[in-house]
Amino acid sequence: MAAPIFIxxxxxxxxxxLVAAIITEALQADYWKPVQAGFSEGTDTEWVAERITNTKTCFHPEVYKLKLPASPHIAAREEGIxxxxxAIIDAxxxxxxxxxxxxxxxxxxPLNDQEFVADLVLALGAKVVLVSRNYLGSINHSLLTADVCRSRGIDVAGWVFNDQYGDYEADIARWTGLPVLGSIPFSGCCDRNFILNEAKQIAPALIKLL
Structure with missing residues (x-):
């Protein structure tokens, strides 16, 4: 099996x-969110499944489905687990x-008292797609995230930018040395048509780099 793509x-x-849905549609791949914290308004898996049009994608169940919308280690602690x-790797x-x-x-x-999402990425042997939303302060947050990837030896495919505020994308790509896979415009209606159209736009870059 090819290495998973971790969003x-x-x-x-x-x-x-949103980006996970677009990439899932673009590659007609399977989707999995192993840790869901908070689902009073529905899970992320349900949100993506409602917006995928292809018939190939399978949606795999969460390993941990936690009620509290909080950091996973806190949400799990609230449920005594x-x-x-x-357990995630086994699933x-x-x-x-x-x-x-x-x-x-x-x-x-944090996923628990000792391990972080970055540790899960490495344990899965996954290739990462970094999502950055354009907002005041996102340059700092983006560069810090890229530094974490470098320091931990995480394999990064590139950036997908979401929303359009300011003109940060080229600078972030240049300073991090990571390519831009796509840029998703703001939309007040992220329905099936929007997901499909954006998937068509990003598919060539994904197929080339992943």
Whole structure:
């Protein structure tokens, strides 16, 4: 099986799930979010599944589905459990058509008292797509995220930028030395048509680099 593609970002609320849906559609790959923290308004898996049009994608169940919308280690603690990397690795789907894995928050979000999302990326042997949303302060957050990848030896495919505020994208790509895979415009209606259209736009860059 090819290495999973892990979707992570420079923080929370920056569009990881949207980008995960677009890349899943573009590659007609399977989708998996192993750790879901908070689902009172539905899970990320449900959100993506509602917006995928191809018939090949399979949606794999969460390993940890936690009620509290908080850092996973805190949400798990509230339920009296500990997130174990081994349990996630053991549940890794055997997908012959590629697997998109969506993380929780950013790379240094704790999964338990000792391990972070970055440790999960390495344990999966995944190639990372970094999601950056353009906002005041996103340059700093983006460069810090890229530094974490370098220091930990994480394999990065490139950036996907989300929303359009300012003109940061070229500078972030230049300073980090990582390519731009795509730029997603802001939309107030991220429906199936929007996902499909953006998937068509980003597919050539993904196929070339991944």
């Amino acid at each position: 992570t970002g420079i923080g929370t609320g920056i569009g990881k799930t 500990t997130i174990r990397l081994g 890794l789907p055997d997908s012959g058509q590629g697997l998109i894995v969506e993380g929780a928050g950013g790379l240094l979000v």
